[in-house]
Amino acid sequence: SQKIEQNSEALNIQEGKTATLTCNYTNYSPAYLQWYRQDPGRGPVFLLLIRENEKEKRKERLKVTFDTTLKQSLFHITASQPADSATFLCAPNSGGYQKVTFGTGTKLQVIP
Amino acid sequence: GAVVSQHPSWVICKSGTSVKIECRSLDFQATTMFWYRQFPKQSLMLMATSNEGSKATYEQGVEKDKFLINHASLTLSTLTVTSAHPEDSSFYICSAPTSGRADEQYFGPGTRLTVT
Numbered sequence: 001s002q003k004i005e006q007n008s009e010a011l012n013i014q015e016g017k018t019a020t021l022t023c024n025y026t027n028y029s030p031a032y033l034q035w036y037r038q039d040p041g042r043g044p045v046f047l048l049l050i051r052e053n054e055k056e057k058r059k060e061r062l063k064v065t066f067d068t069t070l071k072q073s074l075f076h077i078t079a080s081q082p083a084d085s086a087t088f089l090c091a092p093n094s095g096g097y098q099k100v101t102f103g104t105g106t107k108l109q110v111i112p
Numbered sequence: 113g114a115v116v117s118q119h120p121s122w123v124i125c126k127s128g129t130s131v132k133i134e135c136r137s138l139d140f141q142a143t144t145m146f147w148y149r150q151f152p153k154q155s156l157m158l159m160a161t162s163n164e165g166s167k168a169t170y171e172q173g174v175e176k177d178k179f180l181i182n183h184a185s186l187t188l189s190t191l192t193v194t195s196a197h198p199e200d201s202s203f204y205i206c207s208a209p210t211s212g213r214a215d216e217q218y219f220g221p222g223t224r225l226t227v228t
Binding site: 036042044045046101 | 156207217
């Protein structure tokens, strides 16, 4: 069955460092993969989308990579700030663009 | 960006009663909306796809008679939890795509349902 795995443990990093979050998937051949941010008690907010033919995508301090051979996406936040503290969800999808299937999420805590 | 609202933001009800949650697209029309449920410290699980003018499509394991969905207009979908029980207590979130692009889907702020 299809499975999406993210670091289940919370990730604590020091302010200013680069945070790297991992998303692994199995039994999927996603045409694209999305990353979302979710704050406590709020709905997810779309951050980035990367397609299968793209190796890397950047947006301000965010960078996403997509390795379809390893079936993995990495999500980086450079120069992290306490305001970046949130849960980050990955969502690999294959067609049926509208249905978003989420991973378990990784909680990031940036320590001042 | 586009805005999706939900009402109410939280609700407490007694076991056996029904609760209606509204999802509205405020500045765009959505022929399709999605309903998710999120239990504490878990990810969002898709419950159903709400289609304007036709029946909703439910994911496997979701009881359609318990979770009634009505897509009344191009800007409104409602989820009614019928005969609610404590195990239905959860965070319910809706989403709506603004276009055919995958990166143009917006989520509502969520509704916290507590059944006592």
